[in-house]
Amino acid sequence: MDMDFKFEGGRELEKLLMALPHTLARGSARRVLRKAAEPIRAEAARLAADDPATAAHDLHNSIGITSRANTRAGRRDAGNEVSMHVGVLTSIHQDRKPERKPYAAAMVNEFGSHKMPAHPFMRPAWDAKSPEAWDIMVTELRRDVARTIARFVRRGGAL
Numbered sequence: 621m622d623m624d625f626k627f628e629g630g631r632e633l634e635k636l637l638m639a640l641p642h643t644l645a646r647g648s649a650r651r652v653l654r655k656a657a658e659p660i661r662a663e664a665a666r667l668a669a670d671d672p673a674t675a676a677h678d679l680h681n682s683i684g685i686t687s688r689a690n691t692r693a694g695r696r697d698a699g700n701e702v703s704m705h706v707g708v709l710t711s712i713h714q715d716r717k718p719e720r721k722p723y724a725a726a727m728v729n730e731f732g733s734h735k736m737p738a739h740p741f742m743r744p745a746w747d748a749k750s751p752e753a754w755d756i757m758v759t760e761l762r763r764d765v766a767r768t769i770a771r772f773v774r775r776g777g778a779l
């Protein structure tokens with residue numbers, strides 16, 4: 621699936637973000653990315669397997685949004701980089717405490733195995749909702765940067 625995204629005014633927004641203190645700029649980017657990722661999360665949860673016998677411990681209840689996705693690979697956000705991860709965040713096994721890592725059943729559902737065909741839920745969610753997420757990101761980035769700058773100046777900061 622090919623998608624073309626157009627984002628006008630990005631250089632100006634980048635300059636404004638770079639003028640802010642590092643923590644404020646990263647906080648603004650995280651808020652925007654979290655809002656933009658929500659439609660993808662909701663669609664993935666809708667498409668995920670649902671077993672009525674397991675109630676609260678279903679796959680669709682374990683899909684969430686986090687900024688900690690890269691820590692599993694030993695990599696953290698560096699410098700001006702901000703990332704969000706949409707996916708399976710917790711284990712749903714009843715005999716264990718929730719864990720902040722994907723569990724095997726999610727992988728088997730998404731990609732299949734030699735015993736079970738794939739029932740993907742993450743990729744179709746991305747394919748269906750990424751244009752909407754992009755639109756939210758563009759709109760919210762402009763709005764959140766303006767709010768962050770106004771708050772910064774109101775508290776005595778200078779750009």
